[in-house]
Amino acid sequence: MAGNIRLYEVSPRDGLQNEPEIVSTDAKVALIERIVAAGFTDVEVTSFVSPRFIPQLADAAEVIARLPKAEGVRFWALVPNPVGLDRAVETGIRNIATFMSASETHNQKNVNRTVKESLAGLKKVIGGAAAHDIRVRSYISTALGCPYEGDVPVFKVVDLALALREAGANEIALGDTTGMGEPSQLQDLIGALVAAGIPVSDLACHLHDTRGTAVVNAYAAWKVGVTTFDGSIAGIGGCPYAPGAAGNASTEDLLHLFEREGCDTGIDLEAACEAGAFMSEVLGRTLPGRYHQYWLGARARRAKLAAGS
Amino acid sequence: MAGNIRLYEVSPRDGLQNEPEIVSTDAKVALIERIVAAGFTDVEVTSFVSPRFIPQLADAAEVIARLPKAEGVRFWALVPNPVGLDRAVETGIRNIATFMSASETHNQKNVNRTVKESLAGLKKVIGGAAAHDIRVRSYISTALGCPYEGDVPVFKVVDLALALREAGANEIALGDTTGMGEPSQLQDLIGALVAAGIPVSDLACHLHDTRGTAVVNAYAAWKVGVTTFDGSIAGIGGCPYAPGAAGNASTEDLLHLFEREGCDTGIDLEAACEAGAFMSEVLGRTLPGRYHQYWLGARARRAKLAAGS
Secondary structure, eight states, rough: OOBBBBEEEEEIIIIIIGGOOOEEEEHHHHHHHHHHHHHHHHEEHHHHHHHHTOGGTTTTHHHHHHHOOOOEEEEEOOSSHHHHHHHHHHTOOEEEEEEESSSHHHHHHHHHOOHHHHHHHHHHHHHHHHHHOOEEEEEEEEEEEEBTTTTOHHHHHHHHHHHHHHTOOOOEEOOOOTOOOHHHHHHHHHHHHHHTOOOOOGEEOOOOOTTTTTTHHHHHHHHTTOOOEEBBGGGGSSOSSSTTTTOBOBBBHHHHHHHHTBBBOOOOHHHHHHHHHHHHHHTTSSOHHHHHHHHHHHHHHHHHHHOOO | OOOOEEEOOOIIIIIIIGGGSSSOHHHHHHHHHHHHHHHHHHHEEEEOOOOTTGGGGHHHHHHHOOOOOTTTTTEEEEESSSSHHHHHHTTTEEEEEEEEEESSHHHHHHHHSSSSHHHHHHHHHHHHHHTOEEEEEEEEEEEEEEEBBBOOHHHHHHHHHHHHHTTSSSEEEOTTTTTTHHHHHHHOOOOOOOHHOGGGEEEEEEOBBTOOOHHHHHHHHHHHHHHHEEEEEEGGTTTTTTTTTTOBBBBBHHHHHHHHHTTTTOHHHHHHHHHHHHHHHHTOOOOOOHHHHHHHHHHHHHHHHHHHH
């Protein structure tokens, strides 16, 4: 075995918040049940960002109330600020994720705050979570490039990661928010973070496949020691207005790569593919994941053969 | 600079032969003109496989007659057998490509011959080409796995590559025909071929993105010295019956990767993307290339902004 890989599944949150339609709570719960049954140990299930901004996830409390009982599975919810933390704490969820951008312009456009203001707010969230013994992952968005500013200096990401760690974040998730990163850049960034004192086991890569680089970037990060990767089943959350266009790294693509490289993911790829097929039906359209599409095609061919025999 | 990369463009042949409709000769010539204008030095323009099997490329001689004058550009045509070579020689083309599979079952299903029979036939083709001072590339299909047999032993690929080289093939193109390969497997195969005496500069990778691995496999091959990669503009030749599904590695994805890694490709990525946009219009549907889709989306947003200002 080439080591263990931990896949952190984001489709119920990061996937569905980028879908134009609002998916029913029933379908969300059914998706999460399929994800858990496939063997994932980490699932980001919803968000406590105000429903005014993300109506798709307005049923956060209900989704959490209906989560399957699953030993050893961590369910995560996105929390934007202290108000969101209060809502999250009320639901009893044990793991939260915070987010902010490394680049000033993206942070301003995304949350209407400076990087400094965001960091101050998140310190309160992280401290508050610690008081409730809640585990925290902190996303750093635009870690590999900003669509407004272009290159994001490595030191900005490192400084931010250290500040979030000092505040108590257990895990830092490097977000390639618009898929601008490339392999050697990502390896350099990981090297700088490790050199600054953050164990590589506390780093995660949240990659986007916008320009076709999600899988190669995951591979490059794995080659320098990262073992946690975010994926979205079937690539849910790809730009919904451009058919086939990609957003989140597809879980099945990552699973296939790491399985073929001899890693142990603990996840059943077939069951993950079934979850993707289910979501393609729920959303009623072709989803962007490569392996997802390959698998659907292979299943259709098998069905045709079986019907003909 | 991280070195030179040579992209070998296959869309006019391998792309269009997998399209359901027949593209006009005018459109093919227009595509090739755009490819040449973008800076590609190698373009596989057509095939001399019988039009009974590939009606899409029945206009091979006419396409070759209408090729743009382009200093330093090699135009290639696929040649299946001595009859095809005669047809190719008549057109005056200076570079041909042969093909056969490393796995018995795939070769049988593809060309209705044993591997041994195919190799004997190709030796005649390669020898005949040499007599006309025609350069030869030889594809080895299913080099990283066979959809019927599964794993293809490395020694079979090495033996075949050595036999084709002995016959006079200038370049060996390793075909991952159905996208079954993974990075360390490909690196091992390249290592075995180099150990057997084939210079890495005479190897090319012809990768498919069926399962989302084309870019990561190209990266892995580049890390062990390969510098020639086949691509198809916009991923033309993806499975046309499954919207968005992938076949050939997308040229723009490879160009973007290697540019971002600091390599010199000699190709203008924007011009390559324009060629992809042109072909999306010609074929009248969404093509699978990731970067292609990203670029179309970015162009549409720019146009919208310009219209609003």
